[in-house]
Amino acid sequence: MADARLRRRSVLTGGALLAAGAPALLVGCSSSDEPGDESGDDAGEPAASTTPPRLEDLDLSDWEVVRGQFALDPELAHFAAFVLASHPAPVRAAIERWRDAFDADPAATVAGELAHDEEVRTAAAGYLGVRPAEVALTDSTTMGLGLVYHGLPLCPGDHVLTTTHDFYATHEALRLAAARAGAEVERIALYDDPAAAGADELAGRVAAAIRPQTKVVALTWVHSSTGVKLPVRAIADAVADANAGRAEADRAILVLDAIHGLGADAARPGDLGCDVFVSGTHKWLFGPRGTGIVWAAPAAGAAVAPTIPSFTAPSFVNWLTGGDEPSPFGVGNTPGGYQAFEHRWAVTEAFAFHQAIGPDRVAARTQELATRLKDGLAELPGVRLVTPRDPALSAGLVCVDVAGRDPAEVVQQLLDQRIVASVTPYSEPYVRFGASIVTTPEQVDAAVEAVAGLAR
Known part of the structure; x- marks a missing residue:
């Protein structure tokens, strides 16, 4: 009986530490808390099998130096590198370091999960000009869109506005979410000839299609079908005008698939005026393959209910203790389960690489x-x-x-x-x-x- 109480107390203590931000969750016992502890390295840093390039030692004002960080075949002109990224040298080195750490001591390495996830959120937030707590981590734009659209409280009679130009991931996520909720999805054309599209026409067609019942405006920043980049700020202003006088629960939110803008355009969510910003980090940002982010403004994020259980506090601690403390958007909407952490945690270097270039x-x-x-x-x-x-x-x-x-x-x-x-x-x-x-x-x-x- 005493042993049983001790085991229960140990679990609850771990939960309490987790609630306080301690980087330990569902891991076995280990002689060290972080990779590299036995050799005296700084906590949380994996032992390096190769020496990564120091960004401060690179002349990234020279585009040939920037290109030299990639292992792309030099005999080819790579106009499809955005489809799925080639990793620049700092990202490759980080992936290798984390992989080596997991191979050497997986229990100790995964013990740092929460801290390293937070490092990624912090890097993303610095790049986007937002708060880390507002950033969820995903494996792709598709996952992010699914989490957002299935997490919104759509009801029968609600109207969801999107376009004929959006990709399958948006259309299908909306179809599935609307079918479950009994909402209506409308697709409109924003232009007849993409080459002749104008900013006023693009924003005007969105504005004209918003109804009193519109709860979501689902758009893509840069259309992968035509290359058209939407004037998102003007569209956000039109959505704001439509929201004037509405109760908070009746406001329409602007959700942006940003995959072909992030890393190609310097505008941030605050510049764009969107409520939710969804993107993979493995295209124009040239981040680790199989990684992505979702940012949500506080009001919009509060409306998104988690779809996949998060393994982080407070949700996991609620399960342990019977509590009901709500989770911040970022951790609450980061799907739980073991991930390809060597890729996720190397996202930090992808943001640092772009920040170093500018x-x-x-x-x-x-x-x-x-x-x-x-x-x-x-x-x-x-x-x-x-x-x-x-x-x-x-x-x-x-x-x-x-x-x-x-x-x-x-x-x-x-x-x-x-x-x-x-x-x-x-x-x-x-x-x-x-x-x-x-x-x-x-x-x-x-x-x-x-x-x-x-x-x-």
Whole structure:
């Protein structure tokens, strides 16, 4: 009986420590709390099997130095690197260090889970200009959208507004959530010709479609179907106007799929005016594959009920003690269970890498290369530029129709010339290029020349 009381007391003590922020949860006994303790290393830092590059020792003002941090095949022009990231050297080194730590002592390494998750939240918050407690950790944009749309308190008769241009992940998450709640999902077109889209038209069509019953406006910052970048601030202002005079429970919230903006555009959630910002970190940010984040403003976050149990305080402690303390949005909506922690915890280095380069410089470089590419492609006979030439309405994605030819065939013929492009995964497919920090002006010119040859 005494042994049973001791075991119960130990568990509850662990729960109390957890509630206070102690980095220990559901782990076995170990001779050390963090990897590296036995050798006297700082707590929480895994023993390094390779020496990572020191960002302060790199001249990241030189774009060739930036490109040199990637292990991409130098014989290829990588205009599809945004689809799933290649890891820059600091991220690769961090993944390797964490993997080695788990292989050496998994119990000790996972004991630091809460602290290392918080380091990722802090890095993301610093980049986004928000509070760490407002950031949930996920494995992808798709997971984040599912968590948000299934966590919102939709009711029969509620109206959810989205567009025909959004990706499957948004459409399907909304369909499933609305079917369960009895809500209506409406899809509207924001433009007829993407290349001719204007900011006033884009914002105006959203504003005109908002009803008194609208509870969610679900949009994508940069459309992967066309490369159109929405004027999110103007749309957020239209949503705010529609909310004027509404009770708090009746307000519409603006949820943004930000996957093709994060790491390509320097705007932050506060600049954009959205209520919820959902993104993977493994595309334009070039973070670890299988990682993502969700940020929610306090009022919006309070309305999102967790869908997958979190293993962190207070929810886990509530289970232990019978309590009912609510969880902050960030930890409460970070799905529990063991993760690929070596990737999750290396997200910190991805944000640090972009911060060291400078988000504004990254955005300017992306825009410079995309503009060069659009200008070149727009002059080619037989090539129709789908993406707006206006830099305010596009980011790094550039989509084209090449002489009415099958986009998959064009992409294959480009690959034969060592140029890696992609096909938009939509019912109306286009050839798609992604100009980013791993491409060069010379490669942009080579891509234009190759497309010119295929269009003849």
